Amino acid sequence: MIHKTFRLIAILMMLWSAGCAFQEAPTASAADPSLNQTLTVFAAASLTGAFQEIGQAYENANPGITVRFNFAGSQILRTQIEQGALADVFASADHKNMDPLVSEKLVDDKTCQDFATNRLVIILPANNPALVESLEDLDRPGLKLILADASVPAGNYARQALKKMDLVPAFGADFSSRVLANVVSNETDVKQVVAKVELGEADAGIVYISDAVAAPELGTISIPDDLNVIATYPIAVTKDATKPAQAQAFIQFILSPQGQEILMKWGLSEVR
């Protein structure tokens, strides 16, 4: 008796779940018209604040259009697109993660262009426990410095900038190796560096200016342009874009004075 009841329930459940699966198809096509109005943008994590504001401005200027974002490390976004994720626009934090997509013909090379630049900055906890006053203080023994891992674009740029400082006589020839000896952790992304410096666990960190702008309570020490590394951000329409014309219009909006103004507000700079 119990066995039979159980069998019946099992069969009913299977029929029900099969029914649900069949039902999904018409629902999806019913939602299609509104789906057409949605623009999907894959953007580097460091663009989070700026792009959210740009998306809002774009939606206001173009009623009926919704901009949907997927923010993550450029490396992760690139892998997602390579694995077939559906995006209309891809904005990367470096060319290293954009150029392979161009050669793999996953983005439209005619639409690919640089739209912003970012620079590095030293960040300090609000109370500056190690009393860091200048770049030269970074090699002081016992200082706790956090960088992003060398595999992360920001971590790679930070190491390049330190190498440039080796050439400044006042810093000393092995400045970068003395500074790297102070590194206590290689974080998995640039936002982790910000979080740990904010908590005061480290005395200093190296991140993008846009990250520092997003965390105003942090202290900063700027790195002069000749010692800095300028990260160039490229953007492109993907090959599988469902709305290539709209995607192109969104890119134009980012390049427009209004779009550039928002980018600058978030610490990014224009392409020279």
Add this chain to the structure above:
Amino acid sequence: MGFERGALRSMKIEWLNARQAQQEPYQVRRDGSPGWEFILPSLLLIGLIGLPVIALVWKSINVNFINFALSKSAVEALRLSLVTSVISVAIAIVTGAPLAYLQVHWKFRGKAILDLLVDLPVVLPPAVAGIALLLAFGRQGLFGSWLNKAGISLPFTTTAVIMAQLFVSAPYLVRSARVGFAAVDPQLEEAAKVEGASNWHVFRHVGLPMAGRALLTGIILTWTRALGEFGATLLFAGNFQGVTQTMPLAIYMGFEQNLGIALVLSIVLLVASVILLTLLRRLEQQSRH
């Protein structure tokens, strides 16, 4: 009512059958054996768990295993994982077994809260554990700021790795030990006390040996959990090769830059898990006889 009694009877018969089947494991019952409505859903789950394991092993066969296994970051991660997890288990035994003994033998106000607190890390997401550890023992943490004044800074040290592992894994030992101590016949301990044995002697010569198997189970569970610890370590101890980069962290970093190292370390952890799980199974079977 009649149905309930009938159901009870059939449950009892089923239970007796199951007992019989257990005693004679190779007996095949033609009647009432599970049909496709059991097999189909089971296959889905088996596939979900089994296929990724197969893919992991298959992929790793094609990489230059020895080369990656001998790379500096792999060797350092292996060494660090082994050292920290062994220390974590040792501390878990020394502190967890007495705690479990207390929980079984003492009745006091607020004991339910203590039980809850000790079990909490089992269900708490490791990322929450990491943040909590930072807020407590970080340089500007609630208690860490005092330590900092004494010149002790915990984050980004191997000690922090061990603390993170202990936080998430020690409760497994306490839980197992508690079950073990609770199963010891109180009369036996009473008898020992009447004979003039001290509390420590009763614990050492009656409680510990009789709960030995449960303790061993706890040790294995604790060890596997400590070996696999990732989230709390990343947040509290950071990521630095040779100091805080344990195997799971090296796997995560390797996934982005060097898949070979990630694969090799994954296989090492997989094999270690299988061995520990087999041991656990054997223990469970022994305790049933």
